[in-house]
Amino acid sequence: MANNKIVGPAPATEAAVACVSASELLVAALRKQLADVNSIALYRSGAAAIDPTGSFALVLIDLGSISIDECLELFKTLHQTPVALVNANHDAALLLMEKYPWIKGVFYRSCSRGVFEQGMEKLVSGGDWLPRALMERLIDRYRHLARSYDVVSQLSKREKQILFLAGQGLSNVDIANRIHLSIHTVKSHVHRALRKLGAANRTQAASMVLGHAESSP
Structure with missing residues (x-):
């Protein structure tokens, strides 16, 4: 054939x-x-x-x-x-x-x-x-992204930078060396960012920032 x-x-x-x-x-x-x-x-x-x-x-x-x-x-x-x-x-x-x-x-x-x-x-x-079930799932996903976008926008430029690097797999020590800050300062930025985002951990917060970066023009 x-x-x-x-x-x-x-x-x-x-x-x-x-x-x-x-x-x-x-x-x-x-x-x-x-x-x-x-x-x-x-x-x-x-x-x-x-x-x-x-x-x-x-x-x-x-x-x-x-x-x-x-x-x-x-x-x-x-x-x-x-x-x-x-x-x-x-x-x-x-x-x-x-x-x-x-x-x-x-x-x-x-x-x-x-x-x-x-x-x-x-x-x-x-x-x-x-299908209705698919539309509902997509709408829920877009609403979640919209909420995440609003929350991530509240982060400072430095907090976004640190979480973006964390999302690339860098440890706090690596990040401190990369952007010339003390490890204590990096940890403080991460802690404040977690509180603003309502994220459970560093990995979740980094994922939110990466998603925000990908959806930004």
């Missing part, structure tokens, strides 16, 4: 939807659901097969056919092309959405045909389709 084949009259570069899957059932469902779409490009061997020059309105990735590692490699070639995950589980979907927020749709393995058809109609029209 060839690595990829095109289902529909147009070449891959003109396809409206690309599907990375080895499932004939999924392809049959797409043919029926997307009868009005110009063409569907079907890729059977993951990231190595997909046409990097293709211009797709949506790429469906069947997590029942490729591994998470293959999916991560595929995302590198898709840049910010809209993506929907099919046959996903909650944890895998959450992991991928945190890394690639332009994922527009997620269908769990347990979703019914009716839900799949309704979701695909929404996605093809330019909307989003995410």
